[in-house]
Amino acid sequence: MIRLERFSFTYPGEDQPALSDLSFEVPAGQFYGLVGPNGAGKSTLCYALAGMIPHYFKGTLSGSLTVAEIDIAQSSLGELAGTIGLVFQNPFNQISGSRFSVRGEVALGLENLGVPRDQITDQVDETLEQSGLADLGERSPFALSGGQQQRLAIASILVMQPAVLILDEPTSQLDPVGTSEVYALLHQLVGQHETTVLIAEHKLERLAEFTDNVLVLNQGRLLANGPPKTVLTDPLIEEIGVQPTRYTQAARQARARGLILKKDEFPLTLQDAQEFFDDAAV
Template sequence: MIRIKDFCYWYPGQDQPALDGIDLEIPEGQFCGVVGPNGAGKSTLCYALSGFAPHFFHGTWEGELQVGKRDVPRSTLGELAGEIGLVFQNSFNQISGARFTVREEIAFGLENLGLKRKEIERRVEETLALIDLEALAERSPFALSGGQQQRVAIASILAMQPKLLVLDEPTSQLDPRGTQEVFKILDKLAGRGGTTVVLVEHKLEWLAAFADRVITFSQGRIVLDGSAKKILADEKLLKLGVGQTQFTQAAAAVQKKKFIPRSRPLPVTLKQAQKFFE
């Protein structure tokens, strides 16, 4: 689905590349988490995958970046819009400002794709129900709380049914139950629907429970890449400033006190932790 070869990207006027020689392949339907310290290049990866870098941010690039059959940096944003969806880190920036209600806001992207009226209505109703926004459908997107706006931003991208879904901390303002709901929806889309999901997320406990794979960025490069279980248990994450779940930290601390043999692999989820300590 995604093939990136030796890709570099520089923001305008910067000498240091924000992405520095990225090699990455992600198969269709994979749920891939992206972690890394602040400023490591995670958001830039999201922009590159969706074509916003370079088409919106300008700057320069080299290397290859393909999504499906599409050569992303050589395609226009219009060509990419129906295939790749990006949920921005700050949902406020994503709201079009061109529509008066949440329902119209979700329809906005679909209208731009040129879908038929009936199909637009069907998808809007479906998405409102899926993201639990029915009660807010007639409210102005600007009169909502941060968490509610974030759900609208997610909904307006999901409604477009992109084959690749790129999300930059989409749950940062959601309460834990809302976060869990979003992860369950992404899991369903990736598992059954065959949607490829690339998700930047600081909430490691949720990545551990749902992601197939975790990629770690540092200074514009990929420094760790593997199964969620393997990467999130790697103690290098502590040095990188990514941190670890408290399950992992508690297990490592107890292992140091020799209550539990070193050979037992460190847990990253509650279930694994329960087994580890029993």
């Protein structure tokens, strides 16, 4: 569904490419995580996948990037809208500002696509229901909490039934309650939809819950691409500046101090860690 071949991108006036020689594929319907330290190029990659690069942010491209069989560089943002959705960090900045109700806000994308009114009504209702916003339909988008606003931002994209959904650290500005709300919604997506999802996230415990695969980016390059349990417990992660879970850290330290001898696989989640330390205790 997403395919990059030797894709590079350099912002105007910069010597170093922001994305360098990236090649990877995301099969349809898969849920991919994206991690890397600050400045690794995660946001740039998200923008490129959504076509904001090169159509909003200019720069020099090489290689190829196709999403849903569309060559991004040859397309336009208007054509991509509805096929590729983008959600980013600040929920407030994603509210159009031109709608006075949550319902109207969700409908905006479909209106821009010229979808007939009956169909808009159906799709909006369904999406509101799915994203847990049905009771807030007549509220002002500005009267919502951060978590609700971010769910609204996601709903406003989902309603267009995109083939691909790109999320750039969607919970980084939310409190734990808001974060849980957003993840509950994403969880639902995994089961119900054939949407292909790529999410940049630094809360590794969350990624562990439901990603099929994780990409690791550092200085614009792809360092690793594999299942979360392998990739996110790799010492490499910590070396490049990604905070591992405390479970992984505790286990690795236990091993380093010789408290635990046999284990080579380090835990990523609470459940893994419990098993890890319980086994070692016997």
